[in-house]
Amino acid sequence: MTPTPPPPLLSPPGVSLKTHVVVVGAGQAGLSAAYHLQQLGLVPHQHYVVLDAAAAPGGAWQFRWPTLTLSTVNRIHDLPGLPFAQTVGSHEPQVRASLAVPRYFAAYEETFHLPVVRPVRVSLVTEHGQRLKIGTDRGDFSARGLINATGTWETPFIPMYPGADRFRGRQLHTRDYTGAQAFAGQHVLIVGGGISAVQLLDEISQVTTTTWVTRRPPEFREGQFTEEAGRAAVALVEERVRLGLPPQSVVAVTGVVLTPAVEAMRARGVLTRLPMFSEITEDGVRWADGTEQHADVILWCTGFRSSLDHLAPLMLQGSEGGIRMTGRLATQVAKDPRVHLVGYGPSASTIGANRAGRSAAAELMTFLGLP
Template sequence: MIPEPTDVVVIGAGQAGLSAAYHLQRRGFDFAVLDAEDGPGGAWRHRWKSLRMATVNGISDLPGIPKPDVDPTEPSSQFLTRYFGGYEAALGLAVHRPVKVRAVRREDEDPAGRLRVETSDGVWSARALINATGTWSRPFWPIYPGRSSFRGRQLHVADYVSAAEFTGKHVIVVGGGISAVGLLDEISRVTSTSWFTRREPAWRDAPFDARAGHDAVALVEDRVRRGLPPQSVVSATGLIWTPALRAARERGVLDRQPMFTSIEPDGVRRADGSFLKADVILWATGFRAELEHLAPLHLRGPGGGIAMEGTQVAAEPRVHLVGYGPSSSTIGANRAGRAAVAAIAALPGMAPAAETVTWG
């Protein structure tokens, strides 16, 4: 198959991918955006309907075009799918979808050569690549003793729909992040729950200030610079006591238990040896970066991660990861898109056409 040539391929059309596309367009690059989803919205298309704009973490404007007025009661999946779709239309981005990227390879041994992007809908040949595939498609399921023996239902937050389906069942929620405590609050309103984590989350009485946010991002940046798997920014900033979570604490919902030692057919064996009967185990255990298609490039190092210099893969400067590690927040994704395009423009022989201004 003859590859379709372009300057840059962007994989993923979520917040990070759209930000990168905006800056590529402004600088006059020829580029293609490939997205595995059936329509706009990225991972937000799959968020549970009860996650409304009033309770979702702050969503930054995409570059150049601010969000429309927000109805706090509207599901975030609905609002952000509409916003992202309108953004694509306003910029005239002809996103190729649904397209699944199967593999990215070097076309030859020339470090300034081209990259071959093999997909479910043809092949592209690019001078540089911006990977913005996020994490939603790779939920992390811990390996736990007895997990396969459990006769009840097990699901990951990626599969969660609503609390109503658990009415009358005892639900165990595993995890110490925002999704875990938010879903504990929601599910506990219709049925009984228990909360298990490896360690007590760090709680904050007020939103973190700029210094705390900067320090948290710096910790994650240090890990990826050293080639270690990234941790979430939230793991460094801690969880904020919102009014809803304070109320949940008063109801006893946030009485955290240390992680159980094993799973049995009808429940779990607690750390103190006692048995807890359960009907459902909800794993709120996070996600991993979707990077399998980059495996032919052999980017991972001995530490298990990919050594980074900003958004650039240290060992392969033609490849940028945005929405990865320190840029996994919506603010970070916007900044990473801009930084990746600036770095690509600085590569030898990558000077684009005269810069064009489309928005903002």
């Protein structure tokens, strides 16, 4: 089989394409930022460009597991200027999120003629005089400002536990999940107390035996997940990043809504939760008191970390382990105001992404003296 040739360079070797602003990432936050840059007067391609690593529109949504539907996600928030419900099939609750959201993002990019270039993978962002040099696999870009919207999907987090290297079964992360039938006939140990963990526990427990393990007792929320509740959760995360602390996930502070599906899980006895084990054995896990549990599969639903390795040369991280953020919605990096992070901390979900994109675009243009 003939290998696929790499995409051609966007710029000749040694030459950087110059623009005012580069947006990295075309998920919810990146598209929101791009829309507002355009609304505030920047000319697509000439004044700003969006670089996206994926081959197609949809951000991380296009990679979600097939059984995640519009009825099982918390909520898909509208991007500015185009309601989600206007896209084909998005009003149907059982449609796959991995199909509906990419369809929406593609329509959004087309409707507003956003200058998204893909696939372009950003490798390093470095100082280059008064500008920033954005190195990619398709040439270099030179920008006066950067809006980083790379999200978290590329950085799955699995905590280190003694014995992980000797486990003879399979270890997977939420990112690797494709469906419950793959685990039929195996005992699956599911680790994590968030929404994804509960959803996958529900699916897998219907085809095989499971054990559920969490670090803290899970918090269940009665009633609908309202916009007010979402904003309150965002505020808690925002407080941390303004102090330079590593951000918590927004989802981690919202709790799990007691939907009919969750109530049915409780009735089936699936929500019996155990505390975290102390080590992993060849055939399962062991707690500090010596209790053991056999497992064929360990599924880590333990979240993600911000995908920011390409920003390492800028040395933005502080002594507290996070990046101290400032600005109206905590999108501006205090150490380097030319850089805004959307999809980081309080905007790491559809709850805060839209407002963060608008705020970042306006504040960056003001800082750069752009009209």
